[in-house]
Structure formats: structure tokens, C-alpha cells
Amino acid sequence: MGTAQDDGFRILGMGDAELVEPDWPPLTDAEAAGVLARFHLPGPAEPRSSAAEPRPGTAEPHPRSPAAPPDATAPPGGAPAGTPPGGTPAGTPAARVSWRSPRPLSAAAIVHLDGGDGAPERRLFVKRHHVTVRTTASLAAEHRFMAHLRRHGLPVAEVLPPSAPAQTGPAEAGPAQTGPAEAGPAKTSSTGPGPTGTALADGPWTYEVHTVLPGHDLYRDRFSWTPFHSPAHARAAGAALARLHLAAASFTAPARAPQPLLVSHEVFSAADPRTALDRFAAARPALAAFLAEHPDRYDRLAAAHLPHHRRLMRVAGGPAGLARLPVLWGHGDWHPTNLLWSRPDDDAEVSGILDFGLANASTAVHDIATALERFAVEWLRRDELPGPAAIRFEQVDAFLDGYERLRPLTEYESRLLPELVPLTHGDYALSEIDYFTGVLADRAHAETSWERYFVEHAAWFSGDGAALTEHLRERAARHTAERTARRGRARAAGPAATSTDSPPSTPTPSPAVSTAVPTAPRGRAAGGGPREGATP
Numbered sequence: 001m002g003t004a005q006d007d008g009f010r011i012l013g014m015g016d017a018e019l020v021e022p023d024w025p026p027l028t029d030a031e032a033a034g035v036l037a038r039f040h041l042p043g044p045a046e047p048r049s050s051a052a053e054p055r056p057g058t059a060e061p062h063p064r065s066p067a068a069p070p071d072a073t074a075p076p077g078g079a080p081a082g083t084p085p086g087g088t089p090a091g092t093p094a095a096r097v098s099w100r101s102p103r104p105l106s107a108a109a110i111v112h113l114d115g116g117d118g119a120p121e122r123r124l125f126v127k128r129h130h131v132t133v134r135t136t137a138s139l140a141a142e143h144r145f146m147a148h149l150r151r152h153g154l155p156v157a158e159v160l161p162p163s164a165p166a167q168t169g170p171a172e173a174g175p176a177q178t179g180p181a182e183a184g185p186a187k188t189s190s191t192g193p194g195p196t197g198t199a200l201a202d203g204p205w206t207y208e209v210h211t212v213l214p215g216h217d218l219y220r221d222r223f224s225w226t227p228f229h230s231p232a233h234a235r236a237a238g239a240a241l242a243r244l245h246l247a248a249a250s251f252t253a254p255a256r257a258p259q260p261l262l263v264s265h266e267v268f269s270a271a272d273p274r275t276a277l278d279r280f281a282a283a284r285p286a287l288a289a290f291l292a293e294h295p296d297r298y299d300r301l302a303a304a305h306l307p308h309h310r311r312l313m314r315v316a317g318g319p320a321g322l323a324r325l326p327v328l329w330g331h332g333d334w335h336p337t338n339l340l341w342s343r344p345d346d347d348a349e350v351s352g353i354l355d356f357g358l359a360n361a362s363t364a365v366h367d368i369a370t371a372l373e374r375f376a377v378e379w380l381r382r383d384e385l386p387g388p389a390a391i392r393f394e395q396v397d398a399f400l401d402g403y404e405r406l407r408p409l410t411e412y413e414s415r416l417l418p419e420l421v422p423l424t425h426g427d428y429a430l431s432e433i434d435y436f437t438g439v440l441a442d443r444a445h446a447e448t449s450w451e452r453y454f455v456e457h458a459a460w461f462s463g464d465g466a467a468l469t470e471h472l473r474e475r476a477a478r479h480t481a482e483r484t485a486r487r488g489r490a491r492a493a494g495p496a497a498t499s500t501d502s503p504p505s506t507p508t509p510s511p512a513v514s515t516a517v518p519t520a521p522r523g524r525a526a527g528g529g530p531r532e533g534a535t536p
Helices: 029-036 136-151 231-248 273-282 285-292 297-304 306-316 318-323 364-375 393-406 411-420 426-438 443-460 466-493
Strands: 095-100 107-113 122-130 194-196 199-202 205-211 328-330 339-341 350-353 360-362
Touching (some): 029 107, 029 205, 136 199, 136 205, 136 231, 231 328, 231 339, 231 350, 231 364, 273 285, 285 426, 328 364, 364 411, 393 466, 411 466
Antiparallel strands (some): 122 205
């Protein structure tokens, strides 16, 4: 990539749109050099442990507006065009942007940094958010989760700290937003240049820097909602998610504060989704204003979501049953484009886990449902593949087989899973509306998120998509029968087995059992590097 901001760089478009102009100004060589000068970077004699580079952006196949917001060409910190915030300090190593992420909700790039004095060149991943999307405080929880997983042997990116004295950014309650009537990005900014913990605040921007993980980026140019190349990849991905959940079981942190572009399960875990929708929107003023302009919102929700919600409540035993599930931080965006691979073929294992931008406190089964919803359906080819032809049943089974080999689902989780899949995307679709209205003032994309991804998405599972939920119910019934038979044999042979019909505790990994995902040999990073996968 060149250094000019108008060099023809394009990002993945909304839905089935191919490439469009970015909403956010692309990172340039000069900006990257200025930012990296303010971070503590590993030197040639300071090797870091293997880490993955989470891409930026969201893992949605449906982002961005065709036109950038009015101030999108202004570089960070309001510096003159072509200059990084504050200029490039004297002695800053030369930086070269070698690849830019095509994901839409932030600006991110792989940057090569001159080692100087004959030292080898270093590669780093730099990601820039608008402060209305992520602040230094809101990134802190995500970065703590990543650090926890690294300590438990998972191949996750190391987040590098800023080197300047810490300075406070906006409050932790979540980024402020503009109302839907205001054009352009919201005007909230940090209190001034300076880092806080693991990220750097500079005017309207928040920066994070990660090490780059070796591995083959086999899905680099794919939309987020596309299947794996093969059942073997799906099986490996299921096993990797199980390892992540086993490691995450010992991570204790509250859910993240309301902010745009975040996975949660608030609306449809409540007894009355209509009341829960109002409560969810009340914490997000831009979303509330959008919904107020849709007087039929309760009717649309009733038609698309309530049939699935009634079944979920019946199987779960109501909200109280769901509340007894152990809280567990999940990845929130587990799909092929957020994984790196040990080799470029079907025998590959997952060697890197990317993009924790949507990670949040939920439950293991909700995170699994989110993963299935992301890859099991050819969402972008449903017009070509009507009916069940759009569903990758073989990948569903392979993924769950890989997962359950390491962390078997309880009978309760198995019964919940089919009922969660049609509803799992609902909160995120609303969060996306909050982003398009409150941050970009893009009404067209907000309407697309409402119609296509909130309403029609759930409604599909009452038609063609019912084949997927029925497949999962049949799988759960088979597993229940097998477990019942095993318990019968165990009773005949000795002490009775314990029933798992009620919400069980999430298993924690034994100290003697490694939860690490096999890591690719150090040296080469796969075909390209990180993309965006989950936060802007």
C-alpha cells in the first residue's frame, strides 16, 4: 500500500456489496510511525512470545456506508493532512504499511518497522478506532481477556503498552454518542493525547498495537458470514473454541458497558423481549431514537422473534433457568476469517485466534450458537441456494464433534443450542444500528441492519432455516439417548451416574491438561496477516 489516503483503498461493503470506499481514513506510513513512536515495542534482543494479531473491525459481512462521514479525511488528532498526530518525532524508525484490513468498522494495518543499525525489520498490527466506538477504558476489558488466554497457552496476540505517562480518556461507562440527527462521527473526544493502560488516546482516536502471530490466513479475503473450506477446518475450529472456553472459565470480569458493536444476550434472555428491547435501547440513545421512528417495532419483533423466544423459554425453564448457566466470557465472533491456520490444507489446525472486539461475558452455549450462526449458513448466497441447500450440515456436525471432544455439552446445553441460534444475532444487530445512527449518521445502513439482520434474519429460521434448528434438536436427542444408555450401564455396573438435566457448572481445565492450540512454526506469517473481525 502507498502512503496516500486516497490511493484507491477499498473495504468490504454492506451485505453482498463487494468493495466500497472506507468510512474511516486509512492508516498511512507517517501516521503509523508517529503512533508506534509512542508505544513500548519489542526490540531485536527482546523477543516476545508467539502472539496473534487480532484484526480490527467487526466480523460482520454487512458493514459501512458508501460515503465517508464529513470529517473522515481528517487525520487523527486534527493534524494537517498527511501528518500523524503530533508529527513524527525525531529519530522515529521508518514505518511502512504493507497491508490494510478491508474490514469496515475501524482502520487497521500491518506495519513494517525498520529495526535500524542492521537489525531485522519488525511487523506490528496497528488499529485505530473512533473514540465513540472504543475508548482506552472500553478496550481494557478486551485486552485483559486476551492476556488471560495467552497465560493459559492460547495463541492470542500480545497487546503492547504505550510508553508515555498514562492519561485518562472518556469515562468507562461507554463512549458518548451523537443523536441520529447529527451528521458525521460523534464529537466526543479524549481528554488529550496520552495512553491509558494498553491503548493510546489522541483526540478523536484510540489506538492499539499488537504483535503479529505466525500462521496461514486462509480466509483473509472472505466475508465474515461464509462457511469453512471443509468439515476438517470446522472440526479444528470447534476444538479451538472448546480450548478457549476451558481457559476462559477462570476469567472473572463483569460484562462490558453498553457501547456500539458488541455481542450480548439481553433482549431474548428476558421474559418479555419487548420490555427488554426498550431497556436495551434506553442505554443507547441513538438506537432509542431510531426505534421511536418505527412504531411497528413490537409487531415486527413479535412476528420474527417471539416464536423462537417462546420455545427457548420453554426449553430453558424461563429466564431463571438461563440465569443458572455459568457466566463465561466468549469470543463473540468465532468464524473462519478470525482464525489463522498451521498449514494451507485440510489437515491444518487453528494456530491463531484473532479479533476479540466483540468479546463479552455471556455463556459457553451462547458463544457456540453465535459461531454456528456465523458459518453454518450461506447467508450471502441464499438467493442461489434456496431452502436447506444454504445450510452446511456437515460442517455443523464436524464443528460440534471437535468441540465436544474436549468440552462435552451438558444435556441442558444441548437442548438450549437449537433454540438460541435463531436469536443469537439480535442484540448485535441492534448494536450495529446504534453504530450506524449514532456514530456515522448513516440512516440507510441502519435500516438495512434493522430489516435484513434483525427482522429477516430471525424470520428465516421459521421457514427454510427450521431445517438447521431441527437438525440440532435431533443431534441433542441422540446425545441424550446415548448418555441415558451410558448411565444405565454405569448403574448396572456400580454407582449411579449423575444426571445432567439441569444447568451444570462449566468444566475447568485440569492443570495436567494443556489448553493450547497447536502453534505454527515461528518465522512466516501466513498469507497476509490480520483483517478486521469485530470492532471498528
